[in-house]
Amino acid sequence: MKISRRRKVHRYLNFFCNNYGFRQPYQVLIDGTFCYAALKNKFNIREQTPKYMDGDVKLLTTQCVIQESANLGHSIYGATVIVKQFATHRCGHTMPVPGSICLESMLGVNNPNRYIIATQDKELQTVVRRIPGTPLLYLHQRAPTLEQPSAASLRMARINSNEKFGVSKTDKDTLTNLKQKKFGVTEPEEQKKRKKKKGGPNPLSCKKKKSATKKETVPTNKKKRKRLKVSKHMREHWASLVKEELASKRNSVASKKN
Numbered sequence: 001m002k003i004s005r006r007r008k009v010h011r012y013l014n015f016f017c018n019n020y021g022f023r024q025p026y027q028v029l030i031d032g033t034f035c036y037a038a039l040k041n042k043f044n045i046r047e048q049t050p051k052y053m054d055g056d057v058k059l060l061t062t063q064c065v066i067q068e069s070a071n072l073g074h075s076i077y078g079a080t081v082i083v084k085q086f087a088t089h090r091c092g093h094t095m096p097v098p099g100s101i102c103l104e105s106m107l108g109v110n111n112p113n114r115y116i117i118a119t120q121d122k123e124l125q126t127v128v129r130r131i132p133g134t135p136l137l138y139l140h141q142r143a144p145t146l147e148q149p150s151a152a153s154l155r156m157a158r159i160n161s162n163e164k165f166g167v168s169k170t171d172k173d174t175l176t177n178l179k180q181k182k183f184g185v186t187e188p189e190e191q192k193k194r195k196k197k198k199g200g201p202n203p204l205s206c207k208k209k210k211s212a213t214k215k216e217t218v219p220t221n222k223k224k225r226k227r228l229k230v231s232k233h234m235r236e237h238w239a240s241l242v243k244e245e246l247a248s249k250r251n252s253v254a255s256k257k258n
C-alpha cells in the first residue's frame with residue numbers, strides 16, 4: 001500500500017476516534033454485496049482488512065444479511081459462505097428484512113455502536129453518508145477504500161466541538177436568566193445605558209456648568225449679607241441704648257438690695 005493511502009486511512013480513522021469515540025478493535029459491519037465483490041476481486045476480507053486499517057478489526061454481520069444472501073441462491077453461493085464466517089450482531093428483526101434496511105436500522109440516528117459499514121450497495125452508501133459518525137468502506141476493484149468523513153460527520157463533529165469548548169446559545173440564555181433571578185443584573189440594559197453615555201454631552205463640560213452656577217449663587221448671598229450690615233453710627237446708637245438699659249437694670253437691683 002502506498003504511503004499516501006496509508007496516511008489517508010490513518011487521518012480518517014483518527015477523525016472518527018477523536019470526534020466519535022471509535023476504538024480498536026474497529027467493528028466492521030459487512031453485507032452480502034461487499035462479500036460478493038471481495039470474492040470476485042480475490043480480496044481476502046479477513047486478512048487484508050486489518051492490514052488496511054492498520055489495527056485490530058472485528059468482522060461482523062447480521063442474520064438478515066446472511067438470510068438475504070442465502071435467498072439469492074446458487075449465483076452468490078461463494079459470498080454466502082464468506083458472510084456466514086463472520087460473527088453476527090443482534091439486529092432485533094424477528095422476520096428477516098433486506099440487508100440494506102437491516103444495516104440502516106443497526107446504525108440508528110447517530111451510529112451509537114460505532115460500526116464501520118462495508119458495502120458496495122450504492123443506496124446504502126448514500127444512507128450511511130447521511131448518518132453522522134459512520135465510516136464507509138468499499139472495494140474499488142481490488143483496493144479497499146475507506147471513504148473520507150461525510151459532510152454530515154464533519155458538521156456534527158464541528159457542532160460537538162463548539163459545545164465542548166465554547167458557550168452555546170442555550171448556556172448564555174440560562175446564565176443571563178440566573179443573573180437576573182439571583183442578582184437582578186440585566187446585562188443588555190446596562191450596555192445600552194453605556195452606549196447612551198457615549199453619545200451624550202461631554203461630562204467635563206457638565207461639571208464646568210455646575211461650578212459656574214455655584215459661583216453665581218455665592219455672590220448673591222454675599223450681597224444680601226452686605227445689605228444687612230449696619231452702619232457705624234447706627235451701631236454706636238444701639239450700643240448706647242443697650243448700655244443705658246443695663247445701667248437702669250443695675251440701679252433697680254441696687255435699690256432693691258438697699
Ligand SMILES: [Zn+2]
Pocket residue numbers: 062063064065091092093096097102103
Ligand atoms: Zn436484521
